[in-house]
Amino acid sequence: MAEKVTITKKELVEFSNALTRVGSLKGSVKWAAAVDRNVRYIKDEVENLTEAGKPVEGALEFEKARNELCILHAEKGEDGKPKTNEDGTTYNIANPAAFATDMEELKAKHADVIKQQEAKNKEIEELLKETVEIEVRKISLSIIPDDISPAQISGLFPMLNDEE
Numbered sequence: 001m002a003e004k005v006t007i008t009k010k011e012l013v014e015f016s017n018a019l020t021r022v023g024s025l026k027g028s029v030k031w032a033a034a035v036d037r038n039v040r041y042i043k044d045e046v047e048n049l050t051e052a053g054k055p056v057e058g059a060l061e062f063e064k065a066r067n068e069l070c071i072l073h074a075e076k077g078e079d080g081k082p083k084t085n086e087d088g089t090t091y092n093i094a095n096p097a098a099f100a101t102d103m104e105e106l107k108a109k110h111a112d113v114i115k116q117q118e119a120k121n122k123e124i125e126e127l128l129k130e131t132v133e134i135e136v137r138k139i140s141l142s143i144i145p146d147d148i149s150p151a152q153i154s155g156l157f158p159m160l161n162d163e164e
Contacts, residue, residue: 002041002135005158009049010128016046018155025152027145037137038159045132052127056120058113065106073099134158 007015019039025031055063074082074091083092093099107114136158144153 002037002137004133005136006131006133007158008128009045009130009132011155011158012042012045012132012134013049013128014155015158016042018152021152022148022156025145025148028143030139030143031145034137034139034143034159041135041137045134049127053124056113056116058110059117062106062110062113062117065110066103069099069102069106073102 015038019035019042022035023039070091070093071082073093073095074084075094077083084090085092138159138161140161
């Protein structure tokens, strides 16, 4: 049986992500049904948030150009590929001053898009603070698969019974 729960839209996104993380866990039929139902219960709200979160027109082109600029200015390894930090998320820039100059030119070229995207980001921040009432299939802790990790269970709290 579903219960109404009021959470912020940010918590809804976290709940949706948590359901995705546990979607392939093997468990009881009750577990599988609860996960499936909760995905279906929140589907429309999550789709609305996904649509609202899409970048403004031109933002993807700016990001592509920015990434290409980073690669152009990155230190290159012996294999000719750009060097990154240990986790592979940031390029090591060979000449920071030249990179900064080129980046300022790129930002000036895309100033309108950047301004529009920054405004949209602020709108999204406010949107995520809003509350929403959703239906949730609550479950007992006893039916959660034993091999669930803390990272997987994080965000599932809207569907967990408080009684345990």
